[in-house]
Every structure is written in structure tokens, then in C-alpha cells.
Amino acid sequence: MSNRRMDRAETxxxxxxxxxxxxxxxxxxxxxxxxxxxxxxxxxGNKEDAEEAAxxxxxxxxxxxxxxxxxxxxxxxxxxxxxxxxxxxxxRRKRDLSYHAPRIADEPSAAxxxxxxxxxxxxxxxxxxxxxxxxxxxxxxxxxxPMERAAFTLRHxxxxxxxxxxxxxxxxxxxxxxxxxRAVGKLRRSLAPVAGGLR
Amino acid sequence: xxxxxxxxxxxxxLHESSDESAIHRHLEECKDCAxxxxxxxxxxxxxxxxxFPQPDLEHNWQRLRGNLSVLTPEHPSRLxxxxxxxxxxxxxxxAAALIVMAGVGLHLHHEQRTKLHLALxxxxxxxxxxxxTQPTDPAIADHLDAAERxxxxxxxxxxxxxxxxxxxxxxxxxxxxxxxHTARDSGDVAEAAVLENLGRVLTTLDNEPPTERSAWRLRLxxxxxxxxxDIRILRQNDDDKNQGAAQ
Numbered sequence: 001m002s003n004r005r006m007d008r009a010e011t012x013x014x015x016x017x018x019x020x021x022x023x024x025x026x027x028x029x030x031x032x033x034x035x036x037x038x039x040x041x042x043x044x045g046n047k048e049d050a051e052e053a054a055x056x057x058x059x060x061x062x063x064x065x066x067x068x069x070x071x072x073x074x075x076x077x078x079x080x081x082x083x084x085x086x087x088x089x090x091x092r093r094k095r096d097l098s099y100h101a102p103r104i105a106d107e108p109s110a111a112x113x114x115x116x117x118x119x120x121x122x123x124x125x126x127x128x129x130x131x132x133x134x135x136x137x138x139x140x141x142x143x144x145x146p147m148e149r150a151a152f153t154l155r156h157x158x159x160x161x162x163x164x165x166x167x168x169x170x171x172x173x174x175x176x177x178x179x180x181x182r183a184v185g186k187l188r189r190s191l192a193p194v195a196g197g198l199r
Numbered sequence: 200x201x202x203x204x205x206x207x208x209x210x211x212x213l214h215e216s217s218d219e220s221a222i223h224r225h226l227e228e229c230k231d232c233a234x235x236x237x238x239x240x241x242x243x244x245x246x247x248x249x250x251f252p253q254p255d256l257e258h259n260w261q262r263l264r265g266n267l268s269v270l271t272p273e274h275p276s277r278l279x280x281x282x283x284x285x286x287x288x289x290x291x292x293x294a295a296a297l298i299v300m301a302g303v304g305l306h307l308h309h310e311q312r313t314k315l316h317l318a319l320x321x322x323x324x325x326x327x328x329x330x331x332t333q334p335t336d337p338a339i340a341d342h343l344d345a346a347e348r349x350x351x352x353x354x355x356x357x358x359x360x361x362x363x364x365x366x367x368x369x370x371x372x373x374x375x376x377x378x379x380h381t382a383r384d385s386g387d388v389a390e391a392a393v394l395e396n397l398g399r400v401l402t403t404l405d406n407e408p409p410t411e412r413s414a415w416r417l418r419l420x421x422x423x424x425x426x427x428x429d430i431r432i433l434r435q436n437d438d439d440k441n442q443g444a445a446q
Contacts, residue, residue, distance in 0.1 A: 022267040029260055038251045047252045048354065054254070055263055055428060062267055092348075137245065155213065157248035162215065177215060181206045184213075188242040 010074050017065055025062055032075050033058065036082045042153035043086035044093075045141060053089045057082035080168040083150060087169075090146040140190035144183050151176050152183035200229060208236045212243055262428055339378050339390075346371055346397055347430045354427060359410050368404035375401060393429045400426060 009027060016024035036057060041050035061068075061078050068077060141149060150169060154160045155176075166176040203211075203222055210216040211223075226233045349367050353360060375398045382391035 018270050020269050020271065022264065022269055025267060026260055026264075029263070030256060033256055033259060034254060037254045041251050042248075047254075048351075051254050051259060052351075052428070052431070055259060056431060058263055059266055062270075066270060133245075141246075152246075156243060156246065177210070178206075180213065180215075181209045184209045184239060184242060185205055187246060188238055191242060191245060192238075 011070065014065060014068070014070070014074070017062070022062075025058075028074055028078075029058060032078055035075070036078055039079055039154065039158060040082050040086040042157050043083065043146070043150045044090055045138070045149075049089055049093070050086070053086040054082055056085045056089075060085065076164075083154070083168045087146045087150050090149065094146070136191065140187050143186055143190055145179075147171075148179045148183040148186070151179035152187075155180050156184075201225075202229060202232055205235065205239070208232065208239055212236065212239045266428065339381070342371070342374055342378055343430050346375075346401075347427065350400070350427050350430065353404065360404065365405060368401050372398065372401040372405050393426075396426050397430060 010031070013024045013027035033054060037050050037054040040053040040057070041047060044050050044053055057078060060081050061074075068074070144152065147169065151165055154165050154168075155162065162173050162176050162180075166173040169176060171179075203225060207216065207218075207222065211219060216222060222236075226236055345367075349364065349371060353364060375394055379391055379394045379398060382388075382394055
């Protein structure tokens, strides 16, 4: 998530969208949908929810485009919106106790678009161990609050600076750090009983 | 010997510590802190970035595009409106006359308009125009919320659908019929269209034989017509959090 200024193509695309050409929005989507979906994926933990959250973010951004101040990059703006839509989605999922969608590593399947965390070329025993490890990781991540999960994944996996995470999540830098530290502590303790068995 | 806390060592491992060199020196001398630091590092390695499945841009664009309204340029500024001060009395008279005429017209043609709305095809949703309506009735919002959760669960599950899911669909189907009627009566064509679409999927869910093939067909239908996104858009409220994020 950089803070660079928008280039001419994006500025022109926004001008066209505001002029009534909604197809011009495709330019912005082509450039940023993948990165936005990746951020959403880190927060939601599965491809389906990530794409839903990314779509919602792009729709919200589109509807608010007339109020978008172009003194910051569109990528920064849309990523912030995506973080919030993703966290909201995770919170809704957590509220719904009946939600048992397969997650990243429960049942990796290319046909269903689920994520294959385990090594696809591993032996049956290796695949089983990888699946078990992935399940443990998923369960550990499920113990985090949406805020902790978002702050941790964005900092550790996406390597986004704390200041940008804090701005995006509308919290102080110190709160963002504390959320990351709590997340790491929780994850470490949740894996402690099987420490050394997860690689 | 002063030991470092777990948070200090996490900050160290994440390169967020302001005292990295001091911690580094300490870890070379203190076995306990070194063990804790290694445990943190191991945790971070276990939770390293997993591969991200690339989304299908074309598919996502097609789903999104149907819900994009045609935007118009910014409203005229306040100053330009004030320049019309000389016209306010005339505008007021015209507006009053229009309100009276509209009231009479509504009174005379209420039934015809209701019938007209019922006869209209679902044209406001997904692919045919913007989705701008939001449910104002909390009961409908709850209904949409429950429907969204159910459909998401169906969408993300595998194999044939279990009995509980089908029972939930049946309950939602009964309520849905009422809300379709309410939306039509209130002239909310967009909401009625989404609910009718939802009703079709719920009917399939309720009546199809519990086979893997029928469940697959149902998921395909949901993904093809973008129903889930329509429901989410209709249900969503412009909460303060996202308002803030958009600024």
C-alpha cells in the first residue's frame, strides 16, 4: 500500500467515471483488484470471502468516487476500504455460529477454488501432516479477533508499515502494535502444545 | 539481569523494536529469553504468507459492473444556487402546484400504478441498472442477513446439502414471500427483484432432491446471477466505520 500520487491513467479513468462512463472503472479494477483481494484474503482467510469483500470495497469506492480527494493514491484509498469491508465480513462470520465454510486448508481443492496450503506433490503421509498443520494454523488464527488478525496478517504477511495499518484501521499506531503483539502471543501459545511439529 | 518481555521480543522479531541492539546482546547471554525469542520466530515462520489464489478479473468485473450506477458530476456549488435567489418565489409557486397535482394524481391512479409495478420485469438489479435501494424495515434487513448467511454457507460448502440447511431455506422461503409482497406494495422494484431472485433460489434449495449434483447446480445459479452480492448490497448499511474509511 504505497502513498504514491495517482498517475495520469487513473486520474483520467476517474474523470471519465464521474462523467458517466462506468466502463472506465475497469481501468482501476484491472490495476488494483488483485492486490485488494490479496489484502482481503489475508484478513478473511479464504478466497470466496476475499473476493466478496474486494467486490464490496470496489462498489463502495465507486459510489463514493465523487467525494474522493485525489491528494492520495486510489490504491491507498481502496485498500483502506477493503480492510474495513473484510473486517466487517469476518465479524459477521464470527457472529454466525452456524457458519462452517471450509477454510484455507481444511479441504484444499483446485476445483472449488479453495487454497492449497499443503504441498500438492507430497506423499500421502506428508499431505496428511501438512493438512493437520494447516488445520492447526487455521484454528489458531480463528482464536484472534478480526482486528488482531487484520493487524497481524497485514504487518507480517503483507509487510505493510504499522503507520499505514493504523491509519487504515482507524486506530493509533500503538494500538496497531499492541494488536499485532497480542496476535503473535496468542498464536504462539496456541501452537505451544505441538511446538516443533509444525514446519 | 534485566529480562525482556514477550512484547519486546515480538517487536524485536518483527523489527519494530527501538532497542534492537540491546535485545540482541541480551539474547546472546540469556538462554530463557533466547528460547522465548526463538519460539516467537518459529511462530512467525509457521504463519508466513500463504500463496494467494489469483482472482478471475473478468468474472469479478462482470459481477461488479451490473451494480454500477452511472455517476454524474458534482452538484453545483452553494454559490451558484444562491444566484437563483430572484427565482425562489416562482419556484415555490411551481413546486406547490406540482405537489398538489402529484397528490391528486397519486390518489386517482394508485391502483393502476400498483398493477404497473407488479407487471414490470426485474430490471433494476445486476446487469440492468444500479442497486440503490436499502431496506428500511429492520425485519427485512434481518431476513436478508439470514439469507446471506445461508447462501454463503451453501456457496462455500461441498457435496449435497444437509437437512438443517434445507429446513432453514424452507423457513426463509415462507418469510420471503411476505417480504416480496411488501416490497411490491411499497413500489420498491429493486428490492422486490432481489427478493424474487432469492425466492427462486430458496425454492430450488427447498425442493430439489438432496444430491450433490443439485447442490452444485444451485451454487452455479447463485454465482451466475450474483444473488449473494445483490443481497449483501441491499442489506448493507452505510455504517460509520466505512464512512470514515472512505474519507
